[in-house]
Amino acid sequence: MRRKFIAGNWKMHMGPKSASLYIKQFVKELNNRKTLEDALNAGTIAAALFVPSISLTSAQAAKGNCKFIVGAENVHSEKKGAFTGEISVPMLLEADTFYVIIGHSERRRIFMESDDLINKKILNATGNGLTVIFCIGETLSERESGMTYDVLKNQLRNGLASVGKGSIDAGKIIIAYEPVWAIGTGVSASTADAEKACKYIRAEFAKMFTPSAADNELILYGGSVKPENSREILNCDNIDGVLAGGASLEVDSFVKILEAAL
Numbered sequence: 001m002r003r004k005f006i007a008g009n010w011k012m013h014m015g016p017k018s019a020s021l022y023i024k025q026f027v028k029e030l031n032n033r034k035t036l037e038d039a040l041n042a043g044t045i046a047a048a049l050f051v052p053s054i055s056l057t058s059a060q061a062a063k064g065n066c067k068f069i070v071g072a073e074n075v076h077s078e079k080k081g082a083f084t085g086e087i088s089v090p091m092l093l094e095a096d097t098f099y100v101i102i103g104h105s106e107r108r109r110i111f112m113e114s115d116d117l118i119n120k121k122i123l124n125a126t127g128n129g130l131t132v133i134f135c136i137g138e139t140l141s142e143r144e145s146g147m148t149y150d151v152l153k154n155q156l157r158n159g160l161a162s163v164g165k166g167s168i169d170a171g172k173i174i175i176a177y178e179p180v181w182a183i184g185t186g187v188s189a190s191t192a193d194a195e196k197a198c199k200y201i202r203a204e205f206a207k208m209f210t211p212s213a214a215d216n217e218l219i220l221y222g223g224s225v226k227p228e229n230s231r232e233i234l235n236c237d238n239i240d241g242v243l244a245g246g247a248s249l250e251v252d253s254f255v256k257i258l259e260a261a262l
């Protein structure tokens with residue numbers, strides 16, 4: 001059963017104190033909105049905030065029993081070892097964190113993460129108890145040269161290589177279609193283009209796994225999502241939710257995006 005999944009990605013914003021203040025305010029706003037709170041409790045809508053690793057424990061503490069997800073923005077591909085500065089899956093689990101973003105275009109472009117590394121991270125994360133938000137998307141030059149669908153197909157197939165084998169479950173992966181040119185630019189993809197890409201991703205997913213896995217697969221859109229455009233995006237047949245960056249940094253706008261999913 002698909003549900004609406006509304007996620008925020010804080011990126012490199014909000015240390016432990018600011019995270020705690022935000023989350024407390026967020027909980028208060030949810031408590032004041034019965035319909036939204038009921039939808040979260042019933043699981044028809046899921047809300048998730050992906051926060052910097054240093055803020056995970058304070059965010060989890062501030063959340064209390066409120067029903068939304070606090071997730072991580074990154075995880076290493078190995079379970080443990082001499083990797084100064086890195087965070088492992090067991091460390092996230094110890095911080096009661098069960099969701100992580102992998103393959104974000106900023107990690108691909110700025111930190112040179114390859115499809116191969118992303119695949120290793122996905123296999124390690126999903127094989128050890130995490131659910132992954134797996135981001136894919138084309139750059140502007142790829143779009144302009146008509147390569148959008150080839151890029152999506154390659155990123156999907158390479159990133160999800162070996163998924164479905166052993167303990168690796170496709171059901172533990174949520175896909176986020178994030179055209180790189182729409183991230184942080186204020187220019188979101190047109191609803192028609194976003195729907196077309198997500199429909200294509202679902203069809204590819206059906207070929208890679210099964211039609212019923214594809215029917216149940218959650219596919220999100222990300223890239224300049226704001227309160228003003230979220231309702232239209234969320235009304236698309238093949239878009240189950242959104243991944244918002246800038247608009248998730250203010251409680252008010254994140255709550256408005258959540259309300260658009262009602």
Ligand code: PGA
Nearest residue numbers: 183184223224244245246
């Ligand atoms: P944006 O970021 O909403 O600020 O464009 C989205 C993302 O990077 O996930």
